[in-house]
Amino acid sequence: MQIADLSALKIHYTDEGDPNGAPIVFANSLGTDLRLWDKLVPLLPAGLRIIRYDKRGHGLTQATPAPYSMGTLIRDVETLLDHLQVKDALFVGLSIGGMIGQGLAVKRPDLVRALVISNSAAKMGTAEMWNTRIANCRENGVGSIAGVTMERWFGKRFRATPELEAWQNMLSRQDLEGYTGCCAAIAGTDFYTPTSGLRLPVLGIAGTEDGSSPPDLVRETIDLVPGSKFEMIRGAGHLPCVEDPEEYARILKDFIKETGHVH
Template sequence: MTYTVHYIEHGDTTLFARVDGVQDADAPTVVFANSLGTNLHLWDAVLPFLPEGLRIVRMDKRGHGKSTATPAPYSMGKLVKDTEAVCDALNVRDAMFVGLSIGGMIGQGLAVKRFDIVRTLVLSNTAARIGTPKLWQDRIDAVRAHGIESFVDGIMRKWFTRDFAKSDAVKPWRDMVCATTVEGYCGCCAAVSGTDFYTPTSGLRIPTLGIAGSDDGSTPADLVRETVDVVPGSQFHIIRKSGHLPCVEQPHAYTERLIQFMKDTGHI
């Protein structure tokens, strides 16, 4: 698949983005936004199952992957503006935005702000509010004191089904989380901690699909459903035998549902 890479200067950071597939900005566009502690390669297993003719945009959040880190904490507004800057630089319009976990929070914020960028929205393994301020502060304190590696195995158990978490397949994901910068990880933890999007998200009137993993220990299916239910006319789907990252454990089933949503909404 043809691709180009882009380094986009935005304020105090440089954001890394990649465009796969069709390079024409007029092509049907899908934007993928990643979870905390992962980079744009979170979606690698999904791409081969997507139909031809799409323009696929992915990016690394600040402090993740190849995007530069800035001192924590970050606000969700800052992360939304980062994503907005990438979309504007790449002339993204009328896109289907697929956001997983914190990526889904970013998607909610961007959809409320920029109707011209987000035409349809997929909220995957996410919610309008995730966790509590104490939970996130405890996580930040643990990273600062002991490093991400000190609790990464617990994250893997929450992210994946039991068999996957015990297999060798979990190693790349464990390594990816551990490779995240401390500032980037803590900064994004702070952004999630300070976010409650129930009111703005309830004002959305665009086609919205919620996707949950049957065994997600981070954002359980009921939490995902509670969020998408505030959007009139939204759809909801559970991916069986998957945890917090169904695009990793069940990429074919995940992509099938995305494609169906594209067809339902006239995106393809």
């Protein structure tokens, strides 16, 4: 386990693969940690430098008092990548991770040469919806929303497997400040205008059974960027890299080849 002790935050991250390889950076969804990508990493092509991290208040990264702004979450990963001397990464962001990726690509084009916006959008939900969730979690705990969240996160087939309990436990044990802090960041974010100005290779990935970011919402954001690509994973929900890692890896490997993201 590696901790980057940065001035504003202690960030837990992993740095695997070829240290001299083309960097690929993964950013997780709300309520999960970097284990989100465990099934996918072994399926990636050889020769990549694979960086994963836990965002503020998630996993083993330090939690600070809520609320957070999206700008803060973007600055966290920007500082981490500068610390690791990473440039020209392929950034793969899922859910809130996809929002962080959009913001980072706009702010620091030197850090992001290609972007995967997975199960995410330029704007997700309404401020009222997120504020209601924050209030509910503060009153009843994050665990109180875990059951209904699993229905949005996963397709019917996956929900019938024993593994579901692990993901429900991960969410239930999520730090309250970290979870509600990131909810507040999403509530305050509308990236339609900045994302429409991006001019880099963009791939959108959606799950047909995603109750949090339905395919049409993802596609609407991807279509903002000229020349972008959109792929759908059938039968998967909000976390398709967990439900169908082989198909997710195939789509990602094709994008890596198309963008020439190899050293």
